[in-house]
Amino acid sequence: MIKVGIVGATGYTGVELLRLLAPRTDLELTVVTSRDLQGSLVQDHFPNLRGHLDLEFSSPDSDQLLACDVVFFATPHAVAMHTVPALIQAGVKVIDISADFRIQDIALWEQWYDTTHVCPDLVVDAVYGLPEVNREKIKLAQLIAVPGCYPTAIQLGFLPLLENNLVNCGQLIADAKSGVSGAGRKAAEDYLLCEATESMRAYALGGHRHHPEICQGLNAASAEKVGLTFIPHLAPMVRGILATLYAPVKGGVNVTIKQLQSIFEDRYASEPFVDVLPQGQQPATRNVRGANVCQIAVNYSAENNMIVVLAAEDNLVKGASGQAVQSMNIVFGLDETTGLDNIALMP
Helix, strand or coil: CEEEEEECCCCHHHHHHHHHHCCCCCEEEEEEECCCCCCCEHHHHCHHHCCCCCCEEECCCCHHHHHCCEEEECCCCCCHHHCHHHHHHCCCEEEECCCCCCCCCHHHHHHHHCCCCCCHHHHCCCEECCHHHHHHHHHCCCEEECCCHHHHHHHHHHHHHHHCCCECHHHEEEEEEECHHHHCCCCCHHHCHHHHCCCCEECCCCCCCHHHHHHHHHHHHCCCCCCEEEEEEECCCCCCEEEEEEEEECCCCCCCHHHHHHHHHHHCCCCCCEEECCCCCCCCHHHCCCCCCEEEEEEEECCCCEEEEEEEECCCHHHHHHHHHHHHHHHCCCCCCCCCCCCCCCC
C-alpha cells in the first residue's frame, strides 16, 4: 500500500488530486495539509469527497509527511522548496505541481519568480515530469517537477515538428486560451464571474512565467535555438486549455498533410494520454474536460507554407494533477493509466 501525502490541498490542483486519488485501493491518503483548516474534515470543505475520504486536514509541518512514500505539493510557487529537502533526505518521493523545480537555470527562475531559490542543489536532480519525453527518467526519480498547464499543451504540439527538423525554430507562435481555474483558487477581481464571463482577453504580453519553461523543453528537442512568441488568453470557462500553434516550414523542406499526420500519429502511437485526431477533425476543450488527455490535430496551409497544430487539454488534469498522478504511477511501477482512464465529461 502506497502512503500518500498532499501539501496544500485546498486549491484547485489539490482537490483535483484528492478526486483522482481518493477512490483508489492501491494507495492510502495518510496526510492532507492546510495551515488554515487543520483539524477540520476534508469532506466538510470539499463535499464532493463525502463518502470517499474520512480525513482531517493536518499542519504542513506535520511529521506524518516524513512517513509517506510519496508527497505531492499543490502549493503556490516558492513554497515547496522550503520543505522538499527534508523529505528528500528522509527518502520520500516528491512530486511538485508548482514551478519550484521546473527550470534548470536558477538565475532565470529567480528572475521570473522574483525570489531566491533556497535549494538550488536539488534542481539539477529534479526530473521534468512530462512522461511523453522523460518516462525513463521519471521511473528512477525521487523529485519530479510536474510541467505547467500551458507548457504541456504547447510542447506536445510542437515536439514532433522539432524532432523531425521540419520547421523554422526561430519563428514559432503559441496562441493559447485557458479557463479561469488556471489562475488558482483565490479572490481576485479579474476572476470574478462578472469580470471573466462573456469576455476573452490576452494577458502577460510582456512575458509569462511559463515562457522559459516552454523554451527549455522545446530547445531540448530542437537542433536549433527556439524563438517563441507566446500569448496567453483568459477564456470564459472554468477548465481547459486550447493552444493554437504556428510553425513555418523550414526553407528547402517539402511537407504534405499526409506526411504530417503520419509523423504525429507515429510519435504518439504508444502514448495513452495523447490523442491525435484523424485528419479533418479538430480538438475542443469540452472533449477532454475532466480527463487526463491532450487532444491534438495537425493542419497545413500550403498557401503560406505554415503548419498549424491545435492542442486541447484540461488544465487541472493533464495540465496539472492528472499528469502528477501519471508520474506517480510510473515511479511506483504501476500501470500508467491507473486511476486516470475515466472518460471526459460531456457536455
